[in-house]
Amino acid sequence: MEKISIVVPCYNEEESLPIFYEEICKVSKKMNYVDFEFLFIDDGSSDKTLKLLKEFNSKDKRVRYISFSRNFGKEAGMYAGLESSTGDFVAIMDVDMQDPPEMVIKMYDIIKKEDYDCVALYTSSHDDYSIIRKFFTNCWYKFIDKLSSVKQVAGARDFRLMSRKMVDAIVSMKEYNRYSKGIFSFVGFKTKWIDYKTPARVAGKTKWNFIKLFKYAMEGMVAFSTTPLVLSALIGILFCLIAFVAIIVIIVKTLVWSDPVSGWPSLACIIMFLSGLQLFFLGVIGMYLSKAYLEVKQRPLYIIKETEKDK
Numbered sequence: 388m389e390k391i392s393i394v395v396p397c398y399n400e401e402e403s404l405p406i407f408y409e410e411i412c413k414v415s416k417k418m419n420y421v422d423f424e425f426l427f428i429d430d431g432s433s434d435k436t437l438k439l440l441k442e443f444n445s446k447d448k449r450v451r452y453i454s455f456s457r458n459f460g461k462e463a464g465m466y467a468g469l470e471s472s473t474g475d476f477v478a479i480m481d482v483d484m485q486d487p488p489e490m491v492i493k494m495y496d497i498i499k500k501e502d503y504d505c506v507a508l509y510t511s512s513h514d515d516y517s518i519i520r521k522f523f524t525n526c527w528y529k530f531i532d533k534l535s536s537v538k539q540v541a542g543a544r545d546f547r548l549m550s551r552k553m554v555d556a557i558v559s560m561k562e563y564n565r566y567s568k569g570i571f572s573f574v575g576f577k578t579k580w581i582d583y584k585t586p587a588r589v590a591g592k593t594k595w596n597f598i599k600l601f602k603y604a605m606e607g608m609v610a611f612s613t614t615p616l617v618l619s620a621l622i623g624i625l626f627c628l629i630a631f632v633a634i635i636v637i638i639v640k641t642l643v644w645s646d647p648v649s650g651w652p653s654l655a656c657i658i659m660f661l662s663g664l665q666l667f668f669l670g671v672i673g674m675y676l677s678k679a680y681l682e683v684k685q686r687p688l689y690i691i692k693e694t695e696k697d698k
């Protein structure tokens with residue numbers, strides 16, 4: 388029998404976890420033609436998440452868990468899960484039921500029948516988002532599409548079922564600054580996209596806020612595009628050209644009409660504008676440099692405190 392690993396990153400999810408476990412068990416009963424492995428990643432939770440996982444594990448040997456020494460973020464959780472999964476197919480799911488376990492049946496069906504390596508979900512309409520978040524999300528996808536050569540589906544979720552080959556390809560990408568949406572797309576493979584309206588969280592609350600989302604977006608940009616660096620060079624050249632033309636105009640004006648250009652205020656404005664631009668692009672370079680710095684350090688993506696094998 389083939390085996391499906393369900394990788395579930397959890398961070399303070401004591402409320403959602405039992406609901407999710409019950410649902411995924413129902414799904415596994417319906418899919419009695421495959422084996423299952425439920426691999427929960429406790430991302431340094433401070434509530435009863437780990438305790439619940441231990442309970443599940445003592446009743447149900449399909450349940451495995453990896454508990455981190457602190458909160459490392461969902462990206463690290465997903466990586467740890469993919470790395471230690473053993474299934475022929477691997478699904479990544481949120482524990483809050485926003486990725487309905489039922490969908491796994493359909494996804495597995497499609498992978499088996501239609502010769503895909505991956506089936507993934509995306510949401511085309513975000514009715515539940517605030518207007519501001521909707522606006523920024525739309526802008527972001529348009530922006531990253533222009534900037535990066537790696538294509539990203541707008542509204543893509545992390546929820547997907549992947550073949551072992553694809554999982555191995557993802558695990559082979561050991562970069563420290565992880566932006567999975569880009570990585571999934573970078574490794575290629577045939578992916579079927581299903582439009583699915585994401586339901587609301589079943590319990591608990593989201594760990595995202597505007598600042599975290601913004602940082603994540605920047606991470607995605609730096610990780611999958613070097614266009615901002617090229618852009619800064621191009622703008623630099625453009626300003627040099629403008630300055631060159633302006634110098635010639637001033638020289639000619641002074642020599643031919645003996646009319647030196649006056650104007651302190653305009654000069655002050657130009658200097659301020661240009662130094663602002665320089666600092667801005669210095670910041671852009673700094674962003675790339677800081678990512679390279681973290682990459683060079685080769686710190687581990689996560690640190691394990693305990694797993695089911697330590698019990």
Ligand code: UDP
Binds near residue numbers: 395397459481593
């Ligand atoms: N999560 C995690 N570590 C974190 C934040 C979130 O493992 O630092 C997990 C969380 O428990 C959930 C999933 O990642 O299973 C998605 O989180 P959330 O629901 O907050 O994000 P959203 O669905 O709003 O994008």
Ligand code: MG
Binds near residue numbers: 481483485588593
């Ligand atoms: Mg969620």
